[in-house]
Amino acid sequence: MSHLDKQKIVDSVPQKGFFGHPKGLFTLFFTEFWERFSYYGMRAILVFYMYYEVSKGGLGLPENTALAIMSIYGSLVYMSGIIGGWLADRLFGTSKAVFYGGVLIMLGHIVLAIPGSVPMFFVSMVLIVLGTGLLKPNVSSVVGDLYSETDNRRDAGFSIFYMGINLGGFLSPFIVGTVGTEVDFHLGFALAAIGMFIGLITFLLTRSKNLGLAGQFPSNPLNDAEKKRTGLLFSIAAIIIALFVGTGLYYGYLTFDVFVGIIGILGFLIPTVYFVVMYRSPKTTPTEKSRVLAYIPLFIASVMFWAIQEQGSTILANYADKRTQLSFAGIELSPAWFQSMNPLFIIMLAPVFAWLWVKLGARQPSIPKKFSIGLLFAGLSFLVMLFPAYLSGGSGLVNPLWLVLSYFIVVLGELCLSPVGLSATTKLAPAAFSAQTMSLWFLSNAAGQAINAQVVQYYSIENEIMYFGIIGGSAIALGILLYLFTPFIRKFMQGVD
Incomplete structure (x- = not known):
C-alpha cells in the first residue's frame, strides 16, 4: 500500500465525531468492547472451570495442568494472529477478518455453554483461538488506518481504544465471573457468547458509515x-500436521509436556521467521528495513512484560483462590473479581496517560524509554508480592490488598508499553506487511505466555518468594538495559519517535 493509498483511506473516514477523533473509532471501540467482554468473562472463570471438581461443575483437571493449559491457550490465541494478519493482508482485508473472527469466537463460547466433556472443551478452545487470531490483530490495524502517519492524535486514539478494551474486561468478571462461579459455569459461558453477538451486530450496523x-x-x-501455490502449501502443511499429531497420539510420543515444549519453540521461531521474511522482502524499502531492526528490541521487551502481566489470569488467579482472604470488610469476594482489577485501573488511568502524552508533545519520552519504564513497573509488580509471602511465612491467607497493589503497579507499566506498542507497530511496519506486523506485535504476548506454560508449573507456596523474586528482578534488569540502549535504537527508527 503506497503512502497515497493510505491517505485516500484516511480521507474516506469522517475525521471528527468521537471525542475529537475519527468517527470510525466509535465502531472499533464498541466492537472490541464486546469482544473483550466475552473473552475476559470466559477467561475469568476458565481456570477455575478446569481444576474445580466435577461435583462443583468443573472438569476436575490437576491444578498445575490447568495453569499450564491456560498459558498454552493464551499463547495460541495470540500466535494464531499471525494467520489472521496474513489472511487480512493477502486475501480479504482487515474488516472481513474482524467479522469472521467474531463469528468463530461466538461459536466457541456457545460450545463452552453446552455441558460436555474435556474433548468439547478443546473444540471450543480451537474455535476461540482461530477467531481471536482473525479479530484481535486486525481490529487494531484498522484503528491505525483511521489516522495519517503525522496525526498527533494517534497515540491518544490508541489509548482511548485501549480503554474500551478494558471497559469490557472490567465488567465481564463481575457479571460472567459471578454467574459462572456462583451459579453455573456454562451459564457464564453463555453470557460471554451473547456479548460477542452484540459486538458483531454493532460492527455490522456502523462500519459502512464510520469506517x-x-x-x-x-x-x-x-x-x-500465488493463490494456487498458497492453497497447495496450506494443504500439504495441514496433511503433515494431521499425520504428526495422529502418529504422536497413537504411539504416545505427543505428551502434554512435549506439546508445551513445541509451543515454547514456536513462540520464538515464528516471530524470528517473520522478522527475517520482512527484512529480506524486496517490497520492504531501506528505511523500512532499518525500522524492522529497531522493532526487534521492542519486541523482546514486550515478551518479558507480557510474561508477567499474563500471569494475572494464572498464578495470581490461583493466588486469589487459594492464598487470599475472600472475606474482606464484610464483603464475600469471588476469586474471579480480581480479574477486574487490571482493566479497572486501566479505565481510570488510560485517559490520564492519553492526556499526558498529548500535553508533553515533543517532550514526551521516546518509544524505547516508554517500554523500559513499562518493564520496570512490571518487575515491581512481582517484587511487591514478596512482602505478603514473607509476612505470612509462606502459609496462611493474605490480605487481598496485596493482590490489588500488584495489579495496580503492572497497569502503570502496561499503559507505558501496550497502547504505545500498538501505535509504534503501525508506524514501524513495512507497508506491504501492515496487518502481519500487527500480528507480530501480538506474537510477543504469545511468546511470553509460551514461556509461562513452562514456568507456571514450578510455582508453589513453598517457593513463591524465589518465583516472584527471580521473574521480577529479571524484568527490571531488562528494563534498565533497554533504557541504556535507547539512543542506539532510535537511530534505526528513521524519524519515528
Missing part, C-alpha cells in the same frame, strides 16, 4: 498464481 475504506481491501493481495 469508509479502512480495512476494505488487502494491502498486499495474492495474484492468481
